[in-house]
Amino acid sequence: xxxxxxxxxxxxxxxxxxxxxxxxxxxxxxxxxxxxxxxxxxxxxxxxxxxxxxxxxxxxxxxxxxxxxxxxxxxxxxxxxxxxxxxxxxxxxxxxxxxxxxxxxxxxxxxxxxxxxxxxxxxxxxxxxxxxxxxxxxxxxxxxxxxxxxxxxxxxxxxxxxxxxxxxxxxx
DNA sequence: CAGAAGATCGGG
DNA sequence: CCGATCTTCTGC
Numbered sequence: 001x002x003x004x005x006x007x008x009x010x011x012x013x014x015x016x017x018x019x020x021x022x023x024x025x026x027x028x029x030x031x032x033x034x035x036x037x038x039x040x041x042x043x044x045x046x047x048x049x050x051x052x053x054x055x056x057x058x059x060x061x062x063x064x065x066x067x068x069x070x071x072x073x074x075x076x077x078x079x080x081x082x083x084x085x086x087x088x089x090x091x092x093x094x095x096x097x098x099x100x101x102x103x104x105x106x107x108x109x110x111x112x113x114x115x116x117x118x119x120x121x122x123x124x125x126x127x128x129x130x131x132x133x134x135x136x137x138x139x140x141x142x143x144x145x146x147x148x149x150x151x152x153x154x155x156x157x158x159x160x161x162x163x164x165x166x167x168x169x170x171x172x
Numbered sequence: 173c174a175g176a177a178g179a180t181c182g183g184g
Numbered sequence: 185c186c187g188a189t190c191t192t193c194t195g196c
Contacts, residue, residue, distance in 0.1 A: 045179070064192065082189030084180055101179060112180040153179050
């Protein structure tokens with residue numbers, strides 16, 4: 001009964017909206033060997049636009065951030081601390097650099113651990129969530145209450161941006 | 173071209 | 185609290 005979420009949905013909404021609406025939806029990862037990971041998304045963070053000093057796109061368009069300047073519905077992954085692949089979904093239209101960081105699912109809490117569990121790597125950079133045969137999101141009923149808090153690990157972003165309540169957690 | 177720091181995590 | 189571990193960006 002679950003239906004894959006379309007690229008147009010990611011494209012026609014901003015990161016703040018999508019970060020909240022992804023709550024309760026199902027993240028799917030097909031490893032291609034018969035194993036399929038499916039788990040409900042329970043924690044996200046929104047990173048919006050060039051003004052948001054916590055958003056990588058605030059540094060401008062570079063090889064690392066260019067996918068955020070593309071249309072929504074694509075995967076943005078990057079390696080952090082030399083060992084963790086962070087999973088993000090690009091949102092909004094072209095030249096509206098924004099993304100949603102997937103910080104956790106019911107089966108796995110923590111963005112670093114999730115990236116490891118999903119076996120992410122550089123090859124996922126720019127993957128299309130609507131057409132990919134290895135990673136996508138399926139619609140499902142959101143049950144529970146959404147809590148918002150400041151984002152984690154971005155003290156460098158300055159008082160204004162580091163205090164934005166753009167981290168969302170689903171309490172089931 | 174060298175150096176620093178990072179949207180993290182686990183061990184002590 | 186600190187080290188792991190390596191890509192990316194900055195400054196000289």
